[in-house]
Amino acid sequence: MSFTGKVGRPKASSRETLAEAACELFLERGYDATSVADITQRAGVSRSSFFNYFASKSDVLWSGVDERIAQAIRSLNDLHKAATGDAVREVLLLIVRDFEPDPLALALRNAGAMGLDDELVRDTGLRLARLAAAVSRAASAAGVDVIRADILGAAHAAAVLSSLRVWAEHGAGLGTPDAVLRDALATIHHLPWA
Known part of the structure; x- marks a missing residue:
């Protein structure tokens, strides 16, 4: 199998992955106890990727x-x-x-x-x-x-x-x-x- 283009998550799935990670963490820890860094770590994407899709945690x-x-x-x-x-x-x-x-x-x-x-x-x-x-x-x-x-x-x-x-x-x-x-x-x- 050969791959072309950039390695990593496709753009469309990063947004969904971030949202899924955020919701999991909100359920586990609560909204206030969850940081953007926690969300990006769980999602496996960078902080800048988070802010490409969302202006804030909410x-x-x-x-x-x-x-x-x-x-x-x-x-x-x-x-x-x-x-x-x-x-x-x-x-x-x-x-x-x-x-x-x-x-x-x-x-x-x-x-x-x-x-x-x-x-x-x-x-x-x-x-x-x-x-x-x-x-x-x-x-x-x-x-x-x-x-x-x-x-x-x-x-x-x-x-x-x-x-x-x-x-x-x-x-x-x-x-x-x-x-x-x-x-x-x-x-x-x-x-x-x-």
């Missing part, structure tokens, strides 16, 4: 969802005056569509054991604020008054993040993440968009 958990939220925000910004409640909900469903269990799902399910309760509250709040602001901007661009737009933004963002949490905590017994989000969005469907 980003290991959120990177997959953050990419989906960033795409949703771009899509929401592109709606402009076409931002109806249905259009916004379709964009938000893309955040959870085909979502596979990942480090965040594992962390949400094992928050107590990993010592992540406070960290997840803080990090969820950041994502909630970003997503709520994007929905609010979309509503405002479509002519919704500011207070109603802010309420719509907060409610829709909470539906997304709560759905992910509930799905992760309860497992596949609830169905797919997008089915859970559809149910959550149905509870706020009565909020008037215009």
Whole structure:
């Protein structure tokens, strides 16, 4: 068998290997007792490799969802005056569509054991604020008054993040993440968009 190219882990697997190592260590030692050096040592990669993929230890958990939220925000910004409640909900469903269990799902399910309760509250709040602001901007661009737009933004963002949490905590017994989000969005469907 002959090998060509660089020796070492392929780039795609390094990210996954780092996430797996981090989750193992969070379960074994707890979040606060685990350092980036511990994660890189367990994964067998350099510290610089860690920071090629993640800005911080908590980003290991959120990177997959953050990419989906960033795409949703771009899509929401592109709606402009076409931002109806249905259009916004379709964009938000893309955040959870085909979502596979990942480090965040594992962390949400094992928050107590990993010592992540406070960290997840803080990090969820950041994502909630970003997503709520994007929905609010979309509503405002479509002519919704500011207070109603802010309420719509907060409610829709909470539906997304709560759905992910509930799905992760309860497992596949609830169905797919997008089915859970559809149910959550149905509870706020009565909020008037215009």
